[in-house]
Amino acid sequence: MDAKQHALLMKISECEFVCVELNLYIDTHPGDKAARADYLCYSQKLADLIGKYEALYGPLLGFGHSPTDMGCWVCSAWPWQ
Amino acid sequence: MWIYEKKLQYPVRITSPDPRMARLLFAQYAGPDSELSAGLRYLTQRYSMPEARCRATLNDIGTEELAHWEMLGTMIHQCMRGASISEIKAAGLDNYFTMHDSGVYLSNPSGVPFTAAYVQCTGDPIADLHEDLAAEQKARTTYEHLIQLTDNPEVIDPLRFLRQREVVHFQRFGECLMIIQELMGKAKCAPEARCANP
Numbered sequence: 001m002d003a004k005q006h007a008l009l010m011k012i013s014e015c016e017f018v019c020v021e022l023n024l025y026i027d028t029h030p031g032d033k034a035a036r037a038d039y040l041c042y043s044q045k046l047a048d049l050i051g052k053y054e055a056l057y058g059p060l061l062g063f064g065h066s067p068t069d070m071g072c073w074v075c076s077a078w079p080w081q
Numbered sequence: 082m083w084i085y086e087k088k089l090q091y092p093v094r095i096t097s098p099d100p101r102m103a104r105l106l107f108a109q110y111a112g113p114d115s116e117l118s119a120g121l122r123y124l125t126q127r128y129s130m131p132e133a134r135c136r137a138t139l140n141d142i143g144t145e146e147l148a149h150w151e152m153l154g155t156m157i158h159q160c161m162r163g164a165s166i167s168e169i170k171a172a173g174l175d176n177y178f179t180m181h182d183s184g185v186y187l188s189n190p191s192g193v194p195f196t197a198a199y200v201q202c203t204g205d206p207i208a209d210l211h212e213d214l215a216a217e218q219k220a221r222t223t224y225e226h227l228i229q230l231t232d233n234p235e236v237i238d239p240l241r242f243l244r245q246r247e248v249v250h251f252q253r254f255g256e257c258l259m260i261i262q263e264l265m266g267k268a269k270c271a272p273e274a275r276c277a278n279p
Contacts, residue, residue, distance in 0.1 A: 061084070062141055074137045079082075080128055 001077060008053050012060075015046045083144070090148040091242045095159035095235045100172035102236050103160035104190050105227055109243070110153040112189035113199040114219040116243075120146030122200040122216060129204040132264055135257040139213075142250050149243055154185050156239060161185075207265070210258045214251060221247035 001009075022039040029035060050060055058072030109115050123143030130136045161174075161183050169178050176192055187195035201212050224244035228237055 062144070074133045078127070078136060078140070 005053075005057055008049070008056070012046065012049045012053060015042055015049055018042045019046055083147075089152055089155060090145070091152060091239055093152055093155045093159065093239050095156060095162075095233075098162060098164035098168060099160040099231075099233055099236060100164045100168050100174050102227075102231050102233060103157045103164075104172050104174050104177070105230060106153055106157050106160065106236075107188055107190045108223055109220065109227070110150065110157055110185070111187040111195040112223075114216055114223055115189075115195075115199075116146050116150035116153055116220075117187070117195065118199040119143075119216055119220065120150060121197075122202070123213065125200065125202045126209045126213070129202070130206055130209070132206070132257075132260055134260055135206065135210070138253050138257050142253065145246070145250075149246065152239055152243065156236065157185050158183075160236070206261045207258070210254055210261060213254045214258065217247045217251040217254060221251070 019039060019042050022035055022042065026032065026035050026039060050066075054060060054066050054068045058076055059066035059068040059070060062070075062073065111117050120143050123139045123146065127136055127139045127143070130139055161169075164172075166178075169175060177186070177188075180186070189195075201209070203209055203212075221244055224240050224247065228240050228244070231237060
């Protein structure tokens, strides 16, 4: 994995982590409008980043959740490699 | 990493109590050949699988098994929902009820708790794939036994779907075994083939 790919994956991980944190917060504070607005904002940002990554490096998600050529699914590196 | 999708892979809608089937379904929820065992087995074996297609197959079938495990949990929950104490007793679930009430605990129909001893990870791709093939057949036949044991169409419908998935998984693992055997047959010595990471 080259530096550019790694950097984009890190940006996705950061954005996803914000969404995970907001998701857990909203689980116990479903009425918090500011948190829900933040979640919407970051989930859109995450979708944009994932779209950008997948166009360059292939699918991040299986089972039809990435409208991307699945040829790379088998050959691209797994997270533990 | 995994992301939760808030839906079942195949619909489960059991509308009246069926505690007798709830008890039997624990076999596929947390027994030796259960969906939970299958998912953990395949996801554990991924790391030492030396070939890309087989690695992807273990990853993706392992993931699908967790979706099946959720279907079983849903079926057990719905089969116990609204059951009276006398129905629970008649179904032989009084021991279970004493400790778990309507909780969906990880045990087999006899109350034996789930254990990692149900799965193997030898680090040998041929041995592991044979275990996986056997597991799919054992799960397939368990689903057939469960289907024979009920006339409840709301239980039979998801069981038929799950049985069919075992057959498909067996076919995919069979292809994996052929891929691995070909790979190891080509190698001059087995250790090199084991380390190969194409």
